[in-house]
Each structure stands twice: as structure tokens, then as C-alpha cells.
Amino acid sequence: MDLLRVEAISKNFGGVAAISNFSMVQPYNTISAIIGPNGAGKTTTFNMISGVQTVDTGKIFLEDVEITKLPSHKIQRFGVSRTFQNIRLIEGLSVIDNVKLSYTSRLTYTMFEEFIHSPRVRKNETVLEDIAMEYLEFFDLSKYAKSKPKSLSYGLQRRLELARALMNEPKLLLLDEPAAGLNPAETRELMGTIQKIQEQKNLSIIIVEHHMDLVMKICSIIHVIDFGKKIAEGTPQEIIKNKAVLQAYLGDMGGEIC
Amino acid sequence: MESGVFVQQLVNGISLGGVYAVMAVGFGLVFNVLKFSNFSHGGVVTVSAYAGFFISSKLISSFPLALIATILVGAATGLLIERLVFRPVRLAKKPLTYLFVNSITVAMMVQQTFAAIWGSYYFPYPEFFKRTAFSIGQLVFSGTYLLMLAVSAVVLILLTLFLKKTKLGIAIRAASSDIYTPPLMGINTDVITGITFIIAGALAGITGFFLGMTYTVTPFIGSSMIKGIIAAIIGGMGSLTGGVIAGILLGIVESLLIAELGSSVTPIIIYLAIVILLLVRPQGIAGNLYTVKA
Amino acid sequence: MFYFFANVLETTLMYTIFVLSVYLLSGLTGFFSLGHGAFITIGAYTAGLATLRFGLPIWLAFILAIVMGLVGGLIIGVPTLKLRRDYFLLITFGFGEMVRALLLWTSQLTGGAMGMAGIPYAAELPLIAISVVVVLFIIANLKRSSFGRTCISIRDDELAAQAMGINVYAHKIKVFLLSAAIASYGGALLAFNMTFIEPNLFDWLESARLIVIIFVGGINSVTGALVTALFYYSFGELFRFANVWRDVILAVLVILVIIFRSQGLFGNFELSPKWIKSLFNRRKSPKRGA
Ligand SMILES: Nc1ncnc2c1ncn2[C@@H]1O[C@H](COP(=O)(O)OP(=O)(O)OP(=O)(O)O)[C@@H](O)[C@H]1O
Numbered sequence: 122m123d124l125l126r127v128e129a130i131s132k133n134f135g136g137v138a139a140i141s142n143f144s145m146v147q148p149y150n151t152i153s154a155i156i157g158p159n160g161a162g163k164t165t166t167f168n169m170i171s172g173v174q175t176v177d178t179g180k181i182f183l184e185d186v187e188i189t190k191l192p193s194h195k196i197q198r199f200g201v202s203r204t205f206q207n208i209r210l211i212e213g214l215s216v217i218d219n220v221k222l223s224y225t226s227r228l229t230y231t232m233f234e235e236f237i238h239s240p241r242v243r244k245n246e247t248v249l250e251d252i253a254m255e256y257l258e259f260f261d262l263s264k265y266a267k268s269k270p271k272s273l274s275y276g277l278q279r280r281l282e283l284a285r286a287l288m289n290e291p292k293l294l295l296l297d298e299p300a301a302g303l304n305p306a307e308t309r310e311l312m313g314t315i316q317k318i319q320e321q322k323n324l325s326i327i328i329v330e331h332h333m334d335l336v337m338k339i340c341s342i343i344h345v346i347d348f349g350k351k352i353a354e355g356t357p358q359e360i361i362k363n364k365a366v367l368q369a370y371l372g373d374m375g376g377e378i379c
Numbered sequence: 380m381e382s383g384v385f386v387q388q389l390v391n392g393i394s395l396g397g398v399y400a401v402m403a404v405g406f407g408l409v410f411n412v413l414k415f416s417n418f419s420h421g422g423v424v425t426v427s428a429y430a431g432f433f434i435s436s437k438l439i440s441s442f443p444l445a446l447i448a449t450i451l452v453g454a455a456t457g458l459l460i461e462r463l464v465f466r467p468v469r470l471a472k473k474p475l476t477y478l479f480v481n482s483i484t485v486a487m488m489v490q491q492t493f494a495a496i497w498g499s500y501y502f503p504y505p506e507f508f509k510r511t512a513f514s515i516g517q518l519v520f521s522g523t524y525l526l527m528l529a530v531s532a533v534v535l536i537l538l539t540l541f542l543k544k545t546k547l548g549i550a551i552r553a554a555s556s557d558i559y560t561p562p563l564m565g566i567n568t569d570v571i572t573g574i575t576f577i578i579a580g581a582l583a584g585i586t587g588f589f590l591g592m593t594y595t596v597t598p599f600i601g602s603s604m605i606k607g608i609i610a611a612i613i614g615g616m617g618s619l620t621g622g623v624i625a626g627i628l629l630g631i632v633e634s635l636l637i638a639e640l641g642s643s644v645t646p647i648i649i650y651l652a653i654v655i656l657l658l659v660r661p662q663g664i665a666g667n668l669y670t671v672k673a
Numbered sequence: 674m675f676y677f678f679a680n681v682l683e684t685t686l687m688y689t690i691f692v693l694s695v696y697l698l699s700g701l702t703g704f705f706s707l708g709h710g711a712f713i714t715i716g717a718y719t720a721g722l723a724t725l726r727f728g729l730p731i732w733l734a735f736i737l738a739i740v741m742g743l744v745g746g747l748i749i750g751v752p753t754l755k756l757r758r759d760y761f762l763l764i765t766f767g768f769g770e771m772v773r774a775l776l777l778w779t780s781q782l783t784g785g786a787m788g789m790a791g792i793p794y795a796a797e798l799p800l801i802a803i804s805v806v807v808v809l810f811i812i813a814n815l816k817r818s819s820f821g822r823t824c825i826s827i828r829d830d831e832l833a834a835q836a837m838g839i840n841v842y843a844h845k846i847k848v849f850l851l852s853a854a855i856a857s858y859g860g861a862l863l864a865f866n867m868t869f870i871e872p873n874l875f876d877w878l879e880s881a882r883l884i885v886i887i888f889v890g891g892i893n894s895v896t897g898a899l900v901t902a903l904f905y906y907s908f909g910e911l912f913r914f915a916n917v918w919r920d921v922i923l924a925v926l927v928i929l930v931i932i933f934r935s936q937g938l939f940g941n942f943e944l945s946p947k948w949i950k951s952l953f954n955r956r957k958s959p960k961r962g963a
């Protein structure tokens with residue numbers, strides 16, 4: 122059984138195909154990447170897997186359970202976490218509360234218990250605080266726990282989104298251009314961190330990226346899409362030699378491949 | 380219902396519907412560009428209704444000139460509100476919520492200011508025409524209503540031409556994505572927003588004048604904006620054509636229901652119908668469903 | 674004189690309950706109801722009808738008022754809370770007007786435009802004061818726990834909230850129902866305090882005012898909502914002659930606050946036992962480092 126199985130999903134926006142007939146399989150304990158030029162349909166694919174956008178046609182299975190039509194909160198509850206290309210943190214919540222947020226669906230107390238702030242709620246809140254703090258520490262963010270996300274630098278906000286995504290203890294983590302806006306040094310560090318997370322938490326990660334060189338070292342499978350269609354799939358070594366990929370990249374990005 | 384009465388109510392309904400359509404378009408235009416429910420529109424309607432009264436009874440007795448003067452007052456008020464109250468929020472790129480809150484605040488301020496000054500007075504518009512009704516066979520039509528209908532139709536047609544044919548108009552329609560994204564087609568968002576408010580204000584001017592003619596002027600006259608809002612919802616928020624069709628439909632349905640069942644049940648039926656419509660077809664007659672983008 | 678001040682205090686506190694119910698919905702969750710007054714009216718009329726027309730005991734009237742508020746909330750909330758916020762706003766606006774029309778239409782039962790007089794006087798200062806404290810307690814508790822975080826996440830970014838596992842629609846309905854229940858309970862209090870109610874008690878402007886007050890205090894501060902409400906309504910009751918102008922003053926204040934200090938006068942501040950303690954501590958031993 123594979124962790125994730127995507128079967129020929131498509132999505133149209135007003136007649137324009139953002140992605141068509143995209144299929145992929147994601148095994149457990151793997152890091153893979155979806156790469157492709159601007160507007161290729163990478164984010165749309167993530168949106169469909171995470172339930173943020175509906176699927177027009179095709180099917181998605183998580184551990185052989187169909188999740189195609191499920192809303193995003195249920196998919197998250199099943200263990201799929203994600204980050205966003207243009208960081209979406211909750212501005213009204215402090216850094217640590219942002220992290221706590223993604224654990225909400227696992228809390229079991231009733232509204233009435235929250236009315237009176239019952240001992241169980243109090244205890245849970247303390248535990249939650251501790252767990253969230255651990256994640257912040259892992260990403261070196263603990264000293265900002267009480268600040269608002271806006272006051273953080275871009276790189277730190279990206280890390281905070283990662284922390285928030287992990288708080289849910291996901292089986293599958295979807296990272297949409299996690300290195301966007303970071304400088305080369307930060308990017309290298311981030312890729313190291315992602316690898317470390319994968320090993321420590323035993324989860325499976327899919328990274329969406331523009332640039333193949335960023336993901337070469339840490340990915341075992343790369344899926345390449347262009348104009349909404351999958352043009353190649355394979356190990357980094359295979360992809361780098363693939364004619365179609367070279368063409369797509371050379372045509373669109375003037376040899377930005379490495 | 381007798382067929383004669385039916386035709387009469389139908390004509391009245393269409394005329395009233397024309398006013399609702401003008402309101403819906405004024406409201407919808409701002410919604411289209413700035414994506415918030417602009418309740419200050421009702422405030423501009425109130426200001427215009429008072430202005431129309433003072434202009435027509437004290438300054439200019441000719442109907443067309445008084446109407447034009449009132450439209451100018453409405454347009455100026457619209458622009459003034461935009462520059463004083465909305466622009467600072469826009470420039471600071473604050474959430475749309477704040478625009479909305481400012482708009483209800485303006486509506487409240489206008490209503491309460493007039494209530495404080497002239498709260499206990501009622502201002503009836505002068506009779507513009509000696510003959511206010513004329514008859515075709517058995518049927519009696521209100522001249523005022525027919526005139527309102529004619530003016531509304533002309534204004535809406537002119538507006539459509541402007542929005543479809545001029546560069547500025549096209550820019551206004553295109554600005555419907557998000558005010559905080561970069562300016563479209565090289566036209567500054569600030570200019571587009573200003574012009575949108577001028578047009579909406581002018582439409583509010585017409586609305587205020589006509590409502591003043593139909594009813595008496597009170598500080599609460601702006602609250603009748605609810606009719607325009609209902610039309611905007613039925614039409615599909617942000618779809619101007621939908622708003623016009625829905626406005627006229629609303630006017631007809633309302634007139635017929637009032638004639639048949641009385642004025643107390645009518646609003647209840649209309650509101651219930653809207654809730655049901657939203658359940659079945661939330662995007663209204665002609666609109667798109669606005670959703671958040673990922 | 675004492676009665677006058679007691680009266681002012683009662684009215685102020687009842688309106689404070691309304692403001693708190695709106696705080697939950699608009700301040701914390703970012704949904705605006707221009708027909709919130711309808712829930713207050715529903716509560717008031719249910720209380721009045723239950724006691725006057727059906728001779729039910731007061732406590733049952735309170736319960737019925739809350740139940741009716743919840744029913745109204747379901748009717749409006751279920752179809753509209755799925756849609757973009759503007760629909761909710763506009764439909765609640767319509768709902769408020771519909772409730773008024775309904776009361777006028779059913780004049781046989783409700784007295785129509787003449788209103789309903791002779792409701793038993795059953796809500797005195799102690800009951801009202803306790804009610805405010807309880808509502809405040811509940812809202813403050815919700816705000817500092819997961820419920821409140823969820824509200825804020827929905828207010829700021831529904832899509833992200835949902836992707837973080839929040840059942841946005843269900844939570845919105847919860848918030849709206851709770852807010853409606855508090856408002857209709859407050860409405861029942863109002864009926865039992867004033868003993869006379871009429872359909873025009875709460876028009877859309879009254880609902881707008883409740884929203885606007887919250888923005889003066891700041892959407893992130895229950896304390897702000899509380900203090901602004903207490904201040905605004907007691908001011909209005911004490912200086913009746915300036916009654917109409919106080920709204921104009923409020924309006925100017927709101928616009929200034931939104932333009933120059935959109936986090937509201939109170940920002941993120943909350944009055945809490947901890948904060949009071951820290952006041953004393955600060956005097957004794959100034960914090961080191963920091
Ligand atoms: N909500 C939407 N409405 C209309 N079109 C959309 C929408 N979302 C995406 N598209 C279009 O679908 C196509 C694919 O978009 P997508 O965001 O998935 O690309 P991407 O590969 O993530 O690109 P990038 O590298 O720029 O992030 C683009 O042409 C885009 O304009």
C-alpha cells in the first residue's frame with residue numbers, strides 16, 4: 122500500500138486547464154518533488170490533494186481511502202499537512218498560537234467545558250503549549266513565541282509555517298515552494314532541515330519547486346509538469362538527462378536548470 | 380386581480396423597480412471594484428434626498444435642472460466620502476473589513492446628523508407637474524412614475540455604454556479582482572476608485588431625488604437602500620446586469636404582492652424568498668460566486 | 674435619584690450584553706450581522722408573549738427566548754454562513770427587517786406597532802449584573818482557549834484555517850448560534866426590565882452601532898468592547914439631551930480610530946487578574962533585564 126495515490130486528476134479554470142490527467146504515487150518515508158515552470162499547475166495539484174480546491178475529474182487516495190471529495194479540514198485530520206506558496210499565517214494569533222491551531226481538530230473537549238475553562242481544558246491547554254513550544258524550539262523560534270507573525274522575517278515565517286504543519290503530526294507533508302524568497306545559504310539550511318524532519322518523524326514529503334537544483338540532493342523521485350501535463354518522472358539522475366524536461370526548462374527559463 | 384389593476388400595478392412596479400435597479404447598480408459598482416458592502420451609499424441617498432428637496436423647493440423649480448443639480452451633489456458627496464473615509468484605509472492596505480465598518484459608520488453619521496437637525500420635520504417635494512396622472516382608456520398612470528422609469532432607463536443605458544465602450548469604463552469593470560493588486564491597464568487604482576464613487580454617488584443622487592418625490596424626506600430614507608441591496612443579491616453580487624434585472628423584478632413582485640396581499644405581508648414573503656434563493660442558487664441570477672482564492 | 678442611576682446602570686449593562694454577543698461574532702470571528710437586533714427583538718417578544726399571552730413562568734420564558742434565538746440563528750446561519758461574508762451581512766440585514774415586518778403583521782398576537790405593554794417586571798439590577806458577569810466570563814474563557822483561536826483564524830484567513838484542520842462552517846455556526854442565544858437572552862432581560870417592547874426597538878442602525886462600538890475598543894480586546902459599551906451607553910443615558918449627537922460623536926471617533934489606530938483603543942490589552950497583579954509587582958520590584 123502506498124501512502125498517497127493520485128489518479129489522473131484534472132482541474133479547469135474557466136475552460137483553461139490548470140492541470141490535466143496528473144497521476145503520481147507517493148510511498149511512505151520518501152521525499153519527492155513536483156517541479157515545473159511558472160503556471161505549470163503545481164500549486165493547483167497541491168490544492169487538490171489537500172482539499173483546498175475541488176477536483177474536476179480523477180481520484181485521490183490516502184492509504185487506499187478515497188479522499189477526493191473531502192474538505193481540507195478532514196484531509197488534514199487524516200494526516201496531510203501543508204504550507205502555502207505565499208505564506209498564510211494567521212496575523213491575529215501569536216506565533217505559538219499559530220502552531221497550536223493545527224492541533225485543534227484533535228482536541229476533544231466540548232464547548233461547555235470551554236465556557237467554564239474546566240480543569241481538563243486547563244490541563245490540555247498546558248500540554249498543548251508545551252508541544253507547540255517544542256516545535257518552536259526545533260525551528261529556533263521559541264523566543265518569538267508571543268510575537269505576531271508579521272514581526273518575523275520572511276525566512277522565519279517560512280519556518281513557522283513548517284512548525285505549524287508539523288504540529289498535526291502528519292503522515293504526508295506538502296511544501297509549496299518552501300525556499301521561495303530565501304537566500305542560497307538559507308535555502309541550503311532549509312533543505313537540510315527538511316531532510317532531518319523526514320528522518321526524525323518518519324513521514325513522507327512532497328516538495329513543489331521551481332528550481333530542480335534545490336531538490337536534487339534530497340529527493341528520490343521527481344515529477345516534472347509543464348503546461349498542466351506531466352512530462353517526466355524519475356530519479357534526479359534520470360530527470361536531468363531527460364530531453365523533454367530540458368526542452369521545457371530551456372524554452373521557458375533560459376537554462377535555469379542548475 | 381383584475382387585469383386593469385394588474386397592468387397598472389405592473390407599470391408602477393416597473394417604475395419602482397427602475398429606482399431599485401439604480402440603487403443596486405450604485406451599490407454593485409463599488410462592490411465590484413472594492414469588494415466590500417458599501418452602506419455609505421444609503422447615506423449619500425439621504426444627503427441627496429435632502430439636497431433635492433432644498434434645491435427643488437428653494438432654488439430651481441425645473442425638474443430636469445433640479446435633478447441634475449442633485450445628481451451633482453450626490454456625486455460630490457460620494458467622492459468626498461471616498462477621499463475622507465475610505466482612501467486612508469485603502470492606502471494603508473488595511474483589510475476590507477475596515478472599509479465596511481467605515482461605511483456603516485458613515486451611514487449612521489448621516490442618519491443621526493439629519494435626525495438631530497431636522498428629525499421632527501417632514502419635507503415633501505414640490506409638485507413638478509400640473510398633471511401628475513393621465514389615463515389610457517380605463518387605466519390611470521402616474522406621470523411621476525413613468526418619468527422615473529424613463530430617467531432610470533436612460534441613465535442605466537448611458538452607464539452601460541460608458542462601462543463597455545470607454546477605456547475608463549473597461550478599467551472599472553476589469554478592476555474587479557482585488558484593489559490591492561497592481562493597477563490594471565495603466566490606470567491608477569486611486570483614479571478608478573474615485574470615479575467609481577463619483578458614479579455611484581450620482582446614482583445615489585438620482586435615487587435620493589426619486590425616493591424624495593415618491594415618499595417624504597426623512598433621515599431614514601437611506602434605509603430604503605435595503606431594496607437596492609436585495610436586488611444586488613438576487614442579481615448576483617457584483618453583476619450589474621443581474622442587479623438591474625433583479626431590481627425591476629423586485630419592483631414588480633413587490634407592487635403586485637402589495638396590491639394582492641397588503642403591505643404588511645409583502646416584505647416577509649420577499650425576505651423569505653431571498654433566503655430560499657440563496658439556499659438554491661447562492662450566485663444569484665447572473666453573478667459569480669465569490670470565493671477565496673488559494 | 675437613586676432610581677435614576679440604577680436605571681441608567683441597568684440599561685447600560687443590558688446593552689453591554691448585546692455588545693458582548695456581537696463581540697463574539699464580529700470582533701473575534703469577523704462576521705457582521707446588521708440584523709443582530711432581530712435576535713434581541715426575538716428574545717424580548719418571546720419573553721413578553723410567553724408571560725403575557727401564555728402565562729408561563731419567568732424562567733421558562735428565558736429558556737424559550739434563547740431557544741427562539743437559536744432557531745432564528747439556524748434559519749439564517751445555515752444557508753448563509755457557507756457563502757462569502759457579504760451574503761451573511763446582507764441577509765442578516767434583511768432578516769432584521771423581516772422580523773420587524775413579522776411583528777407588525779401578527780399584531781393580533783404581538784400588538785403590532787402599538788407594542789406590548791405590561792410585561793412583568795422581573796429583571797432587576799442584581800439579575801442583570803450577574804448576567805453580564807456570566808456572559809463576560811464565558812466569552813473571556815472562550816477567547817483564551819482553542820475556541821477563540823479558531824475564531825480568530827477564521828476571521829483572518831478561512832482558507833488557511835480550514836487547511837489547518839478547522840471545520841470552518843461548523844465553527845461559524847457555533848459562534849453565530851451562541852451569539853444569537855446571548856442576544857436573545859439579553860432581549861428577554863430587556864423585556865422584563867422595561868416591561869414595554871415594540872417592533873422598532875432595534876433597527877439596523879442599532880445593530881450597526883453594536884458593531885461599531887467593538888471597533889472603537891478593538892477587535893482583539895473583550896476589555897475594549899466592555900469599556901466602550903459601558904462608557905457609550907451610560908453617557909447616552911446620563912445626557913439624554915445629547916442623545917442624537919452622541920452617535921455623531923461616536924461615528925467620528927470610529928472613523929478616526931480605524932484610520933489612525935485600527936487595532937482599536939485597547940489593542941491586544943485584556944484586563945486579567947494577572948495584569949492587576951503585575952501592576953502591584955511592578956511597583957515593588959521593577960523587572961530585571963527584559
Ligand atoms: N483560482 C484560479 N482561478 C483561475 N485560474 C487559476 C487559479 N489558480 C490557478 N490558475 C491558473 O492555473 C494555472 C496553474 O496555476 P498554478 O498556481 O497551479 O501554477 P504553479 O505551477 O503553482 O505556478 P507558480 O510556479 O507560479 O507557483 C495558471 O495558469 C494559473 O493562472
Ligand SMILES: [Mg+2]
Nearest residue numbers: 163164165206
Ligand atoms: Mg505555485
